[in-house]
Amino acid sequence: MKETLARIRAEALAKIADTSADLEQIRIQYLGKKGELTSVLRGMGNLSAEERPVIGQLANDIRTAIEAAIQSKSAELKAKALDLKLKAEKIDVTVPGERIPLGHNHPLSIVQRELEETFIGLGFSIAEGPEVEYDYYNFQALNIPENHPARDTQDTFYITDNILLRSQTSPVQVRVMEKTKPPIRIISPGRVYRSDAVDATHSPLFHQCEGLVVDKGITMADLKGMLELFAKRMFGEQTKIRFRPHHFPFTEPSAEVDISCFVCGGKGCRFCKNEGWIEILGCGMVHPFVLSNCNIDPEVYSGFAFGVGIERVALLKYHIDDMRLLYENDTRFLDQF
Amino acid sequence: MNLSLNWLSDFVNVSDIDAKAYCDRMTDTGSKVESFELLGEDIQNVVVARVISMERHPDSDHMWICQVDAGLGEPVQIVTGAQNVTAGALVPAAIPVAHLPGDVTIKAGKLRGVESNGMLCSIGELNLTVHDMPGAAENGILLLDESFADKIGMDIRDALQLKDTVVEFEITSNRPDCLSVIGLARETAVSFDRPLTVKEPVVRESAKSDSIDKYLSVAIDAPDLCRRYCARVVKNVKIAPSPLWMRMRLRACGVRPINNIVDITNYVMLEYGQPMHAFDYAQLEGQAIHVRRAGAGEPFKSLDDQDHILDTSMLVIADGKKPCCLAGVMGGANSEITESTKTVVFESANFDGASVRITAKKNGMRTESSGRFEKGLDPENCMPALERACELVELLGAGEIVRGPIDVYPGKKAPVSLPLNADAINRFLGVDLPESYMQDVLRKLQFKVENGIVTAPSFRSDIGCMNDLAEEVIRIYGYNKIESSSFKAEATQGGYTEKQRYAIKTEDALLGMGLSHIHTFSFISPKQYDRIRMPADSEQRKSVVISNPLGEDTSIMRTTAVPSMLEVLARNFNMNNSEASLFEMATVYIPAADSRDLPAENKVLTIGMYGEKAGFPRLKGILENLLKISRISDIAFAACTDDPVFHPGRCASISTRDGKSLGRFGQIHPLTAANFGLPVPVYVADIDFDGLFELSGSTILYKSLPKYPASARDFAFVCDEDLEVGTIDEVIARAGGKLIEDIHLFDIYRGPQLGEGKKSIAIRVTLRAPDHTLTVEETDKITKKILGDLEHKLNISIRN
Structure with missing residues (x-):
């Protein structure tokens, strides 16, 4: 009997090892109900009591061995088959992907959003105001009475004697202060209009972003600190700012602000016309006239305001050399953003 | 304001400071420097020389060979073609290698075979004009007078005082005092902590001179517009060119020298910041000056020979009869200083800024003078300026000062x-x-x-x-x-408003669906309404009109953003961009009923596209997605056949069930498209973004996932072409009631076997009950009802 078992074992394992073997048939042939090993085991009744456990043990070992062999062979075959399948499925990965239409945001919107996110992070809200505005809000309430020479610097489009296209976003300051008690912390991006003919650096319509903070104890040092934060966020951590005294009727003191050139880092290059600095915005401490005009007591509250040209930031940031591109909306231009 | 640093040195000494450093510090302390220029830098190796002898060039009928003493010990041979040079003349000579303005280099060379070791220079070659050098030949060599005899060999820039540094300041409107050499000297002195020396002008007056009262009286009839009027009379005036130093200072500041009296008024204006005027006394009638408002319609000829008709808002300086000067703006032709002027009245006055500004604007002439007055000048400055002018008259020997100034000063103000x-x-x-x-x-x-x-x-x-x-x-x-700090203030909430957030969400969704964001001008030409074929009587044509537009193209505020979109699409098409899918979040401006009120500013969303992927279904799909993310349901799309902007068969309106319109979209009418030069199908949506926002919902409530399976039934019908799928959907929805989960059109087929004007439609209806598995009987019952209703209501039957 031992010999029979040994033969079955050898035969079965050999068959399994044969690559073309049908494993299921082999299993049935040896291990099935009518299989060879099963029928050997059935004849165990004729064995002596001493032999029976020995042969039984042997037969079980052979069964386990065959089963293990079948299993490993089966896994091997599956792996081979999968391998073949994967090989057959190989594609050329350098073939371009499907062109899923992709929309591109406008550079002005990208900059505006960045500004908004920066200031929202500092607790600012986004205020809005009309573009067709009363003379009062655009000028008079901002300490620019009729026939004030400062009106000359902003050639204004008029609708009627009293209504105009706002020449700055500053009227939103007044509208906000009229309606809100301090603390006030807003920015107001939007369109402004000036009577400038279109060329590479001028447009009769452009975008500004106004900023206004009014609270107790707001200082000029705070204004500087906040603009530093803004400049770093918009133009990179290395950016430095420089204040130059200036005059705006609605702020006092007023300043123009330059940022260190982000191309050369301030050493001077073609981009910054060898200055090392690039003019970026105007700002100042809110004039007490403007505060009192909005029923905010300048003895109790102080504040600062700033206005930055969104086009200016976009042109600088993306090295765009012609402002007209922003309004032409050529897809070859837009697709780059 | 151009500042000559030579001039500045009369008052403060900064000669040891480098020009760049000077400019930087001045900018830092509030006097912004735009640029600076080193005058005379472009002239090198040009010296004063004397022509010793001259002989004709052997091979030329117009050239001369000159032996020139340029102070070098040996004479220099220079060939010149100029005809105004004579032996003994003092001339500027360029000695090689010399440089002249305009990047001209003078080297030694030969002229028709004769050696020439330099060039004699004309005023033009030195970048001077006959105004700078009165009497100089325009087409010849600059001949210097004998006062230069002791300057032979001297650098011409030193001899003619051409070396200077001119700094261009941008002076803000609140600091008219800095529109002057003295004003900037004050700022310079503080900025560099240097002493400032401004000497009080001294007028000797002519001992023999009689008193001004015999000549003139001054009356201010409009003290609200004239706070102070000072005058002096100069007699025995000798009109002549002013001296070199004065001409060169004026030149450096960009002012053209004219004659001593006019130059003095300009010189004082630049030095003191006080505009001055000089009248020819002989032309003043009645020995009186009246500072008065002009009469309505009063004529006036300014000294630039322009005729003006004045009105009562304008201030004039008049004699007994006629206006002689538009106060603070420009003098009159009738009393202008001429070569024959013998007696001069100097005016140094203070006029109201706003009045001068309006007058200058109305008469279309902004002058150096009006530009200063309109910023509001200091009346205290009138008298020192007048005295300075008279001091200069005496210094230049231009006339005798009659005793006593006249000073009428009704508007003295207390200091702040x-x-x-x-x-x-x-x-x-x-x-x-x-x-x-x-x-x-x-x-x-x-x-x-x-x-x-x-x-x-x-x-x-x-x-x-x-x-x-x-x-x-x-x-x-x-x-x-200032050391930066971060503000310590009460915390504020900050952030976007709900509407701003919705706008951002919309933009992001549109970008995600392949549309690019555009920005276009808010003002358009009224012709754009014609181009989009808006009906002539349309209310939408009523626009906010700009009273002073740049041009017709940008003269009204748009009430629709559709033409802007079409223009951009056309531009892209013309640039051979094969496709474009764009959107704009635009503002439109709807005039108020009362023109004293501000217009309504409404937000609209326009979408536009052309190209391979563009089409009605794609546009509608984008809008449907937008409605979906806006959580807006119950929206009706209806065919819109009467909007001339759009294709009559390919346009839909979007509205709520209760009839509120949210806009329209579809293919642009080929005639409209053609008006924009677009020969391809173009698709546009014009959506009321404010309306969309009002309907949008932000509340999200989860519904539990279905527990029971759905069953689907497919229906295929043949129906008339005109029958809209929307109508069929509606009938099915009603027939199916609550158990309908989805109605999905999956095929439309048209073919010859269906017959003319017919189409075949295939729809899958998904049914599901929330609380049990639908039985076959239930499904059949609904199917039957759907079929019955379709037949009954729409007269269509299932296709076999």
Whole structure:
């Protein structure tokens, strides 16, 4: 009997090892109900009591061995088959992907959003105001009475004697202060209009972003600190700012602000016309006239305001050399953003 | 304002400071420098020389061979083609290698075979004009007079005082006092902590001279527009060119020299910042000056020979009969200084800024003078300026000053005084400067500081509150020395409003669906309404009109953003961009019923596309997605056949069930498209974004996932072409009631076997009950009802 078992074992394992073997048939042939090993085991009744456990043990070992062999062979075959399948499925990965239409945001919107996110992070809200505005809000309430020479610097489009296209976003300051008690912390991006003919650096319509903070104890040092934060966020951590005294009727003191050139880092290059600095915005401490005009007591509250040209930031940031591109909306231009 | 640093040195010494450093510091302390120019830098190796002898060039009929003494010991041979040179003449000679303006280099060479070691120069070659050098030949060599005899060999720039540094300042409108050499000298002195020397002008007056009262009286009839009027009379005037130094200073500041009297008025205006005027006394009738309002319709000819018709808002300086000067703007042709002027009246007055501004604007002539007056000048400056002018007359020997000025001063103002609260200033600026420092700065700026009270000098009309004092202190201390801080303030909520957030969500969704964001101008041409074929009587044509537009193209505020979109699509098409899918979040401006009110500014969303992927279904799909993310349901799309902008068969309106319109979209009418030069199908949506926002929902409530399976039934019908799928959907939805989960059109087929005007439609209806598995009987019942209703209501039957 031992010999029979040994033969079955050898035969079965050999068959399994044969690559073309049908494993299921082999299993049935040896291990099935009518299989060879099963029928050997059935004849165990004729064995002596001493032999029976020995042969039984042997037969079980052979069964386990065959089963293990079948299993490993089966896994091997599956792996081979999968391998073949994967090989057959190989594609050329350098073939371009499907062109899923992709929309591109406008550079002005990208900059505006960045500004908004920066200031929202500092607790600012986004205020809005009309573009067709009363003379009062655009000028008079901002300490620019009729026939004030400062009106000359902003050639204004008029609708009627009293209504105009706002020449700055500053009227939103007044509208906000009229309606809100301090603390006030807003920015107001939007369109402004000036009577400038279109060329590479001028447009009769452009975008500004106004900023206004009014609270107790707001200082000029705070204004500087906040603009530093803004400049770093918009133009990179290395950016430095420089204040130059200036005059705006609605702020006092007023300043123009330059940022260190982000191309050369301030050493001077073609981009910054060898200055090392690039003019970026105007700002100042809110004039007490403007505060009192909005029923905010300048003895109790102080504040600062700033206005930055969104086009200016976009042109600088993306090295765009012609402002007209922003309004032409050529897809070859837009697709780059 | 152009400042000559030579001139500045009369008042403050900064000659040891490099020009760039000077400019940087001035900018830092508030006088912004635009640029600076080193005058005379482009002239090198040109010297004063004497022509010793001349002989004809052997091979030329017009050239001369000159032997020139250029102070080099040996004579220099120079060939010239000029005909105005004679032996003995003093001339500028360029000695090689020399440089002249316009990048001209003079080297030794031969002219028709004769050696020429330089060039004799004309005024043009030195970048001078006959105004700078009166009497000089325009087409010949500059001949210098014998006063240059001791300057042979001297650099011509020194001999003619051509070397200077000119700094161009951008002076802000609040500092008209800085539109002057003295004003900038004051700023310079403080900025560099140097002493300032401004000498009081001294007028000797002619001992024999009679009193001004015999010549002139001055009356101010409009003291609201003229706060002060000072005058002096100069007799025995000798009109002549002014001296070289004066001409060169005027030239450096960009003012053309004319004659001594006119040059003096300009010189004083530049030096003191006080515009002056000179009348020819002989032309004044009645020995009187009246400062009065012009009569309505009164004619006036200005000295540039322009005729003006005046009105009563304008101030004139008149004699007994006629206006002789438009106050603060320009003198009259009738009393202009001429070669034959013998007696001059100098005016130094103070006029109301707003009045001068309006007058100049109305008459279309902004002058150096009006530009200064309109900023508000200091009346205290009138008399010193007048005295300076007379001092210069005496210095130049241009005439005799008649005894006594006339000074009518009805508008003297008390100086502005403010308490100096150092703590408040420090708190406001966020710095910690000692009060003594503040006092020091203010005193240097010529403020008086006494007992804690600061009094501003009369020329600082911009000072009015604590902030102004703070600015004075900090600009001299240095804005950039302020140490930055972050504000400590009450916390604010901040963030976007719901509508702003919705706009961003919309933009992001559109970008995600392959549309690019555009920005277009808010103003358009009224012709754009014609181009989009808007009906002539359309209410939408009523627009906000700009009264002073740049041009017709940008003359009205748009009431629709569709033409802007079509223009952009057309531009892209013309650039051969094969496709474009764009959107704009635009504002449209709807005039108010009352023109005194502001227009409504409404937000609209326009979408536009052309190209391979563009089409009605794609556009509708984008809008449906937008509605979906806006959580807006129950929207009806209906065919819109009567909008001439759109294709009559390919346009839909979007509205709520209760009839509120949200806009329309579809293919642009080929005629409209053609108006924009678009020969391809173009698709546009014009959506009321404000309306969309009102309907949008932000609340999200989860519905549990279905527990029971759905069953689907497919229906295929043949129906008339005109029958809309929407109608069929509606009938099915009603018939199916609550159990309908989805109605999905999956095929439309048209073919010859269906017959003319027919189409086949295949729809899958998904049914599901929330609480049980639908039985076959239930499904069949609904199917039957659907079929019955379709047949009954729409007269269509299932396709076999």
